[in-house]
Amino acid sequence: ITGAPDDLTVVQPEDATFTCVATARPRPSITWWRVGSLTPVMEEANVTEMMSGERVLMSNLTIGSAQPSDAGNYTCVTENEVSNTSATATLIVHVVPSITFPPDGHTFYTNEFT
Numbered sequence: 388i389t390g391a392p393d394d395l396t397v398v399q400p401e402d403a404t405f406t407c408v409a410t411a412r413p414r415p416s417i418t419w420w421r422v423g424s425l426t427p428v429m430e431e432a433n434v435t436e437m438m439s440g441e442r443v444l445m446s447n448l449t450i451g452s453a454q455p456s457d458a459g460n461y462t463c464v465t466e467n468e469v470s471n472t473s474a475t476a477t478l479i480v481h482v483v484p485s486i487t488f489p490p491d492g493h494t495f496y497t498n499e500f501t
Contacts, residue, residue, distance in 0.1 A: 407463030
């Protein structure tokens with residue numbers, strides 16, 4: 388992996404995008420995993436790949452409208468016929484504080500007061 392994903396901190400509901408770059412011959416494949424999951428993240432989020440020449444592959448994992456439940460560790464796994472390697476990054480999702488007033492249940496978010 389020539390470009391490991393960076394840790395990210397976003398505020399709900401911002402998008403979170405991890406990037407992983409792999410260089411190898413033969414050209415590698417990249418798979419994203421959420422640590423602790425038995426299935427690749429590709430089924431749950433938007434993954435785009437861009438090839439650059441014969442040996443370089445860049446993959447972006449975008450988690451749209453990130454929620455606190457999306458927080459955790461994400462691993463980029465690269466592999467080809469010769470070898471495999473991985474790199475892990477952490478996603479932190481902050482939530483804007485809110486106050487709910489009974490009895491009507493109206494919710495005010497702190498950014499509404501500025």
